[in-house]
Every structure is written in C-alpha cells, then in structure tokens.
Amino acid sequence: MATVTFKDATRHYPGNPKPTIDKLNIDINDGELMVFVGPSGCGKSTSLRMLAGLEEVNGGQIFIGDRDVTNLSPKDRDVAMVFQNYALYPHMSVADNMGFALKIAGVAKDEIKKRVDEAAKILDLAPYLERKPKALSGGQRQRVAMGRAIVRSPQVFLMDEPLSNLDAKLRVQTRTQIASLQRRLGVTTLYVTHDQTEAMTMGDRVAVLKDGYLMQCDAPRYMYDHPNNVFVAGFIGSPAMNLLDLPVVDGGVKLGGYVVPVSREDLGGATHVTYGIRPEDMDLSTDGTGLELVVDVVEELGADAYIYGTAAGVNQIDTDGDGGSKPFLARVDGRRPPKRGETVHLKPKPNHSHVFNADSGQRLGK
Amino acid sequence: MPLQITAAKPNPELLDLPWSMPLAQWPEELLAALPRGISRHIVRFVRLGDRVMAVKEINAEIGAREYAMLRMLERLGLPCVEALGVVTGRVDADGEPLDACLLTRHLKFSLPYRALFSQALRPDTAGRLIDALAVLLVRLHLDGFFWGDVSLSNTLFRRDAGAYSAYLVDAETGELRPTLSVGQREHDLEVARVNIAGELMDLQAGGFLDESADAVEISGQLCARYRSLWGELTGSESFGAEDRWRVDERIRRLNDLGFDVDELAISTDIDGTHLQIQPKVVDAGHHSRRLLRLTGLDVEENQARRLLNDLDSFRMATGRQGESEEFVAADWAERIYEPTVRSVPPELRGKLEPAEFFHEVLEHRWYLSERRGKDVSTADAVADYVAVVLPAKPDEDSVVGVDTVQMPVVARLPRPADRSGPARPTQGPAPS
CATH class of the missing domain: 2.40.50.140 (Nucleic acid-binding proteins)
Incomplete structure (x- = not known):
C-alpha cells in the first residue's frame, strides 16, 4: 500500500514551445481511486505515463510512498498497468493464466498458489480455477485479466482509458465493477479518462487537467458544487x-x-x-x-x-x-x-x- | 450514416461483402479458413479475388487510428501487414449500428507462430523466432514506434533462408514518436518478455512445445538479443586517432548485421588524439537493397545474403571478377536463379516462396554433395529436391488458421448471465 506524490512534476517534449505537463502537484492517498480527467491534449495520459516510467520527467519528482521513483525503470516501480494486455492462453488453466507472470518473476510455487487463491476469491473465480478460459463467460475472462494484475500485488494500479474499447452499455457495467473491486482491494489507483461522467462516478477524488495544468482536484460532489474556475464549471456536469x-x-x-x-x-x-x-x-x-x-x-x-x-x-x-x-x-x-x-x-x-x-x-x- | 469504405487500393469486390451482418455471422463460403479460439476482437479471413484479407471488427475511432498507423509504418518502410482500408457506418438489417471493420491484406507465405509450432520443427525454432522479433522490435524502436503490446501473436513470421523475419500485425496500441525514451523501450521489452513466456508456456500446456524448454529463459533471450543489437546500432565508441580503421570496421559490422549506416557522427576531443563515433541513422535491409539494385529481386534480408553469396560464387566460378557487378548479376539471375525457381511444378508453388526455395535447393545441394562425396550440380539438386523433399512440405502461401486466443474486451456474451449458470459455449473468432 502506498501514497503517490507528484511534486512539481514536469514533462517538456523537446521542440514543443511549452511543457505538456507543467509543475504538477498532487497527492494521491493510500488506497484511493484517483481519476485524472480532461479534454484530449490536457496531459492526463502523459502524467500517468510519467508515474509508470514511460515518459521522462524533465523537472520535479514523483514518489511512491516515500520512495523517489522519478528515475527508476518501469519494472522497478512496483506499479501495474491493468487491462493493458488481455491475452488469455487457451491451453492453460485459469489459475495458470492468473499466476504465470509470478512464475516469470521467480515467485515460489506455493506463494503463487496462495496469491492466486486469494485473488480468485475476491473475483468470484474460485470455482473455475482448474478450468480452461474457453469455459468462461466474457465477464469472467475479463476478471481473469484483472486477476493477473492483482496477484502481482503492486503498490499502484494504473488504468489508462481502460473502457475506451467498449460499447456504451458495457462501459457502464464495467466501470461499476472496476470501482467496487478497487474499493475491496484497497490498492491505490490512478485512472485516466476523457469522460467526465466516468470520472465523477468512479473517483474518490477527481483531478481535472487542461493544457498541462491541474485545474482542480477534489471529491466529485464537492467539485460539482464548488468548481474552482470557469473551465471546471463548464467541463464537469452533464x-x-x-x-x-x-x-x-x-x-x-x-x-x-x-x-x-x-x-x-x-x-x-x-x-x-x-x-x-x-x-x-x-x-x-x-x-x-x-x-x-x-x-x-x-x-x-x-x-x-x-x-x-x-x-x-x-x-x-x-x-x-x-x-x-x-x-x-x-x-x-x-x-x-x-x-x-x-x-x-x-x-x-x-x-x-x-x-x-x-x-x-x-x-x-x- | 451511409456505409463508408476508406481504402488504399479500392477493390470493387469489397462492396459485395455482407457489411450489414455482424462479422461473426458471415457465411462460411466467404471465409478462407475456419476461425478458432477466442479473441480480443472478432477477426475473419476473407477471400477477395485471388487474395486473402483479414477483417477485424473494431470501434470506428480505434480502427481508423490503427489504419493510419499501419499506413504510416508502411511509408517508413517498416515490416508490417498492409492496411487495405476501414469500413465505417455499418448498420444491420434493423438499422442498428455495427462496429467498423479494419481490413488488412494477408501477408503471403507468412506464418503465425502457432502454425510453426504445430509442424515438426527444429529444436531451436523458438530461439529463431525470438531473434526475428528482436530485430523487428529494434527496427520499430529506431523509428520511434512504441508498440505497447509486443507478443508472438501480434507478429507474423516469414521464412528467411533458414531463419525468420518478423512482421508487425497489430498496431492497435502503438504510437509513433520522434524518439523513444528508455522507459518506453524498457516497457516494450518487459511486455514482450511476459507475453512471450506466457505464449510459450501455453504451447507447452497444449503439448506443442517440449516441456524441457525453459519458457522464461527463452523469452529472456529477447531482451539480451535486443540489447546487444541496440547497443551495436546506436552505441558510441571511442578510440585513438591512429585507429581510424575502426570507423570502417564499425560500418562493416553493421552491414553484417544487415544494416546500412546513413549517418555517422564522428567527433574528436580537443587535442585530436581521440575519435568518437556513433551511428545516428541506420537502415535495415543492407543485403536486400543490394540484391534489389543488382537483380530487381525483392526478398528477405537473409535470403538476399544467401543469394548474394551464390552470386559471388558464380562470379568466381566463371572467372568474371573484373567485370561490372551488374552484368554478372543479370547473367546469374538469368542462368541460375530463374531456371531454378521456375523448375517448381505449378502445383507445388504454394509450398515455399521462390527465394526460400532457392535457399533450400542450395542447402540440399550441399547435403547431397556431402552424402555422395562429390560435387552435385544445381540442376541435379533441384530435380532431387522437387521430387523428394518439396512434395512433403505443407502449403504455406496462405496459412491463416490460427487461434491466438485473447481476452474479449468486447464481451459479446449473454448478459447478465455472467455470474450464474454454466458458461455457454463461446463463438470462436480468430486472432487479433
């Protein structure tokens, strides 16, 4: 479990007249679901990628807990991009599909089993662990994919527009599932979306970004009632x-x-x-x-x-x-x-x- | 919205396809192979004239983006499948909107990794695939492409003189940047390492790959191969000013790896006693470009290397070292290469690509010579190969029956039966 801190974090692409992210300051609490939202080009994905280690940080620092991760390689940061990869392997059991990344990371067999069992319980997948993915429904398969991130027990989950691929109906269903699962797991999560409704319904707190600047960061209800500026006032609410x-x-x-x-x-x-x-x-x-x-x-x-x-x-x-x-x-x-x-x-x-x-x-x- | 087809090379036959029908329900007679498995998107291989194309049902915005990305990669000369078009504005018989379709041309003689593992294979096949993928990844990274989902299933392989060359199939998650950060490259490598290990473990679970193979170790080779190639292609080295031969040597080393150096930065220190060199722009395809220039043959890199070697032997054997290379090459193509590849009977032409056939014949000639203890002529080797070896090979000109099984992001399954009751059998789209 960990907090996440952006401290004056800046990303400036060479050749661009101004930074894509300009001195971002934000504290994400332990276990919190923080949503970054804003129109395209506001820098929300860039900031998630700065935390993931995919974008260089040109100024300022990023902390996970009290560990400065600003210059760490992505795999040393203990974060997991969820929903990034949906591959399910047809010949492997559900348990193996969930646990194989741990095997790659050299985790001991009984520890893998323990973590897979725990994750399966949370995801209502326990009865299916020995089955093959083919025998699962679409929603169950999606939960297996989530399980793969959960068993790694990272300090932070990162989700970058995970629902953009879904049709409108499924998007509503899935966002509820993600939010409730996140609350059960209590893992600090940064979620990025362009959709303010998604942001307002999912986030413990919502950070609105525009042109690389943080416009406001508050709980959804408070932000709705007290927009700090005209941009947030016009952006939030439908x-x-x-x-x-x-x-x-x-x-x-x-x-x-x-x-x-x-x-x-x-x-x-x-x-x-x-x-x-x-x-x-x-x-x-x-x-x-x-x-x-x-x-x-x-x-x-x-x-x-x-x-x-x-x-x-x-x-x-x-x-x-x-x-x-x-x-x-x-x-x-x-x-x-x-x-x-x-x-x-x-x-x-x-x-x-x-x-x-x-x-x-x-x-x-x- | 009316049906709209955006296509690079519009083919009127596209209009005859049943766009108002969900892809999963397209009639079998249109399909080039029966789909199997589960996939992130529904994909079907469809006959279009004498070619095969892949049709992927996908959200219109993402489809248009992937189409543009594939076209861009193509313009950059990177190995990827050829984007044919995007079909948007589809509606079904009741007027309900359907997802868009991304169309790509099936890459002839390409093989999905699963098809490779279902044949009897040399023990080091996995390693050769990894090598090919490492080269592909380095090439993509050099041009600023951040893949985001590197895996064997998102790659197609073509035989390349005993090795393989790799092509990118799925650019859905990709992004093109002026340059990539170390973090982005490392991320692609980590994704690749995990995906490949998973894919190999799955092959083992299905009995297609020997249990003794170490999936984790093999996937780790990708990182090692990638790093050494990346270092060779981009690293700087410095040496004393008297060792200037090392500039040429570096260029030769890169040529041997199949790369041309387009730009090399050379700098000296203040007193001029040391030189530092660093390749700035390198282009893959050193040998294939040279062969193309000499003979007009467009083949894979290792095949080109093999053909050029044979061309050199021909030159020596005919004592024409002093003659212009172009003339000798034209003669070689006419007297050696063309007759050889033409000797394949039409019914066996779907087995191997011509250049790969030529390579195999050279191998076979060497093998026959060794067995018989004397030199065997190319003509004899061809005759023996066509009679004995070739008929036993599988047809590879349009292998599409893959089952890259992926997670459906779009779970078009009974709702809300998700949590209760037995899972219903899922329909089986093919690879994404």
Whole structure:
C-alpha cells in the first residue's frame, strides 16, 4: 500500500514551445481511486505515463510512498498497468493464466498458489480455477485479466482509458465493477479518462487537467458544487452548466430582470463577472420576475424535461471555443413542461449560483 | 450514416461483402479458413479475388487510428501487414449500428507462430523466432514506434533462408514518436518478455512445445538479443586517432548485421588524439537493397545474403571478377536463379516462396554433395529436391488458421448471465 506524490512534476517534449505537463502537484492517498480527467491534449495520459516510467520527467519528482521513483525503470516501480494486455492462453488453466507472470518473476510455487487463491476469491473465480478460459463467460475472462494484475500485488494500479474499447452499455457495467473491486482491494489507483461522467462516478477524488495544468482536484460532489474556475464549471456536469457574462449591480449580479444576491466582498469591485448556474438549479417563476427565456426546444425525459431557449439580454460564454451560440438550458418538471415558443421566467435557487472573475476565470466567494 | 469504405487500393469486390451482418455471422463460403479460439476482437479471413484479407471488427475511432498507423509504418518502410482500408457506418438489417471493420491484406507465405509450432520443427525454432522479433522490435524502436503490446501473436513470421523475419500485425496500441525514451523501450521489452513466456508456456500446456524448454529463459533471450543489437546500432565508441580503421570496421559490422549506416557522427576531443563515433541513422535491409539494385529481386534480408553469396560464387566460378557487378548479376539471375525457381511444378508453388526455395535447393545441394562425396550440380539438386523433399512440405502461401486466443474486451456474451449458470459455449473468432 502506498501514497503517490507528484511534486512539481514536469514533462517538456523537446521542440514543443511549452511543457505538456507543467509543475504538477498532487497527492494521491493510500488506497484511493484517483481519476485524472480532461479534454484530449490536457496531459492526463502523459502524467500517468510519467508515474509508470514511460515518459521522462524533465523537472520535479514523483514518489511512491516515500520512495523517489522519478528515475527508476518501469519494472522497478512496483506499479501495474491493468487491462493493458488481455491475452488469455487457451491451453492453460485459469489459475495458470492468473499466476504465470509470478512464475516469470521467480515467485515460489506455493506463494503463487496462495496469491492466486486469494485473488480468485475476491473475483468470484474460485470455482473455475482448474478450468480452461474457453469455459468462461466474457465477464469472467475479463476478471481473469484483472486477476493477473492483482496477484502481482503492486503498490499502484494504473488504468489508462481502460473502457475506451467498449460499447456504451458495457462501459457502464464495467466501470461499476472496476470501482467496487478497487474499493475491496484497497490498492491505490490512478485512472485516466476523457469522460467526465466516468470520472465523477468512479473517483474518490477527481483531478481535472487542461493544457498541462491541474485545474482542480477534489471529491466529485464537492467539485460539482464548488468548481474552482470557469473551465471546471463548464467541463464537469452533464448537461453542462450555463455560463453567462453578467454585469454587477447593487446587491449582486443582474440576471435579466432579476438580481442574484452576491456580497460586495465576494465581487471585489468587479463590474462584470462570469455567472454560472446548472440547468437543475433554476425554478420557473410564476410572478414574471427572473430571466426571460423564449423556449426553442423541449426535451421530455419522463420525470424531467429540459427546455432550451434564447435568454433575453444576456451573453452565453463560449467555453468550448467553437464559436457556436449556445442555448440556455434549464430542467423543469416533466409533468408540466412549457411549450415550444412560450416565454418563461427562470429564477436561480438560493445558494446555487456560481460567480467567477470575468478575466481570470477564478471562482469568487465560496 | 451511409456505409463508408476508406481504402488504399479500392477493390470493387469489397462492396459485395455482407457489411450489414455482424462479422461473426458471415457465411462460411466467404471465409478462407475456419476461425478458432477466442479473441480480443472478432477477426475473419476473407477471400477477395485471388487474395486473402483479414477483417477485424473494431470501434470506428480505434480502427481508423490503427489504419493510419499501419499506413504510416508502411511509408517508413517498416515490416508490417498492409492496411487495405476501414469500413465505417455499418448498420444491420434493423438499422442498428455495427462496429467498423479494419481490413488488412494477408501477408503471403507468412506464418503465425502457432502454425510453426504445430509442424515438426527444429529444436531451436523458438530461439529463431525470438531473434526475428528482436530485430523487428529494434527496427520499430529506431523509428520511434512504441508498440505497447509486443507478443508472438501480434507478429507474423516469414521464412528467411533458414531463419525468420518478423512482421508487425497489430498496431492497435502503438504510437509513433520522434524518439523513444528508455522507459518506453524498457516497457516494450518487459511486455514482450511476459507475453512471450506466457505464449510459450501455453504451447507447452497444449503439448506443442517440449516441456524441457525453459519458457522464461527463452523469452529472456529477447531482451539480451535486443540489447546487444541496440547497443551495436546506436552505441558510441571511442578510440585513438591512429585507429581510424575502426570507423570502417564499425560500418562493416553493421552491414553484417544487415544494416546500412546513413549517418555517422564522428567527433574528436580537443587535442585530436581521440575519435568518437556513433551511428545516428541506420537502415535495415543492407543485403536486400543490394540484391534489389543488382537483380530487381525483392526478398528477405537473409535470403538476399544467401543469394548474394551464390552470386559471388558464380562470379568466381566463371572467372568474371573484373567485370561490372551488374552484368554478372543479370547473367546469374538469368542462368541460375530463374531456371531454378521456375523448375517448381505449378502445383507445388504454394509450398515455399521462390527465394526460400532457392535457399533450400542450395542447402540440399550441399547435403547431397556431402552424402555422395562429390560435387552435385544445381540442376541435379533441384530435380532431387522437387521430387523428394518439396512434395512433403505443407502449403504455406496462405496459412491463416490460427487461434491466438485473447481476452474479449468486447464481451459479446449473454448478459447478465455472467455470474450464474454454466458458461455457454463461446463463438470462436480468430486472432487479433
């Protein structure tokens, strides 16, 4: 068991104008499932590979426990890339399929048997140990592949987009299995994905990366409620948070015909802010106050409905930089949704607004 | 989305294949061999005109990436299977989307390692395969390819004058970088070592490889072979300025290993008493390029070496050392090589590739001469070989019936029956 520490860890490819990973500082706790998430090119895979020893570290250090592994060869780091190799050998028993890597590593026979038995118990494979892989179902075979990593009892598991190959349905199933297995084993794990839903459902903590920088590292719930900056606010959550450019007025920020109360202290003298509100944090107001929205599309999902519309007098922020205009989105009661073309008024629920500095994008207030 | 075929050399016959059917259900008459085993992806070998192609069902994004990667490796002149195309936008009869398909051309006369072990083999076959794989890995690494999943099953082997040459089959996990870090190369080696040992242990469990062979030791040879070759190809050496012959000697050593030196860095120390040399760019195929230039024959490296030796003997025997090499080579090809390989009756041409046949005949001539205690002519050796040895050999021009058994990432199996009840028999895709 071990902690993992990235200390100012930097990876700069020769010839690139800037580092791919710039002074990454992160502590992964013993037994924790840490998920690195971000859009492509954010450096999440690079940082996993720095820990695995596959990418040189040009600055800073990486520790596993209190051991500095920065310059160690991959095989001396005691980490295991899980799901990297799925080969199952048809003539070998399930037990041998799980234990053969230990044999290669020169582990004694009875020790191999002990570890294979333990892993089989955890993976519900004990009754199948003497069978051949052909006699197993697909899911059981996948667990054999996991068992191969488990018997090595490494200090850290590394998983780099392990589900990218699966169809959507299996992905959901398998991610639940991985997360619950990881918790049972209690092995410190670094998991990399581009999918924020995967990150939020699996991670004990989630680290969001962008352009080689750590944007935020927190528990999923906290991050959802307290995004540190505009990027995290827009990236985490599906459907995404509405982000608007709003003027500061007396008592708060002006959302259409409504003033969202924000303390002067939090606003710190700004005249404009980036304001964020999640689609589910709005209520339809009956008194005609609030943000005026003309409904363009109604998406009915049973219990809920989403309304997409054009908000009067506010500018949506183009967070993904594609230049397209974004509709404003709100979740409403699915039993009584407004109709297309209707004009509605929306009010933010108290204490669910997010306010960010319009220039730096950093969160203002709590 | 309509069916879309992206192909390097589009073949209209591609359109006739049943793309709206899951690959696992394709009718037998289309298949070149019956698939066996379990695989990471569903793979089928399909006849297309007079050739065979491998069709792998795969996620569209990953398939397109692998296709581009194989094309890139091909452009770099690295030994790999030839990517034919990607088929995307497949839907079944009910309009449900199906995975994309990656198409690769079957490499003629190539052999999967399992097929090699199911024949009666020389005891050192495993070692020869390892040697070939080490050369392949060094070549890939020199060009910045990080494989990520090195194994015997992801490699195909061609006979090469008694040895083997290796081709990369699966580039799914690969990445191309300007250069590789030590960690990346070490990782590939470690993956290779574990995979190969596993594959050999599996052969032993199946009774295809003698129990006495030490799987761990054999797979360890890959690392040793790789390191010594890598060191020879990239290492720097320094020596006194008076030992300049060592520059030539290094180049000759690399040539003997089958590599040409494209760029050699030479530096001296401040007072000029010591020289340091380090190869910067080396190209595999020293002998095969030379043979190609002289005769137009495109063969494997060791075969080329063998043919060039025979060409040299021909030159000596005919007393034409003073003549231009090109003229002598043209004569040799016309008078020796062509008649020999043409003497194989058409029905036996699927047994061996022409250059490998020529090599075998040379071996056979030597063997006959020794047995008879006198020189045997090439013509006699050919006649005897064709009559006695060749008919007993297996056809090798399109061996595809492999069962590289791999883990299905895409477990297309009954759900949610995963944990309960007896396992149902699995359908059997072939190698990935």
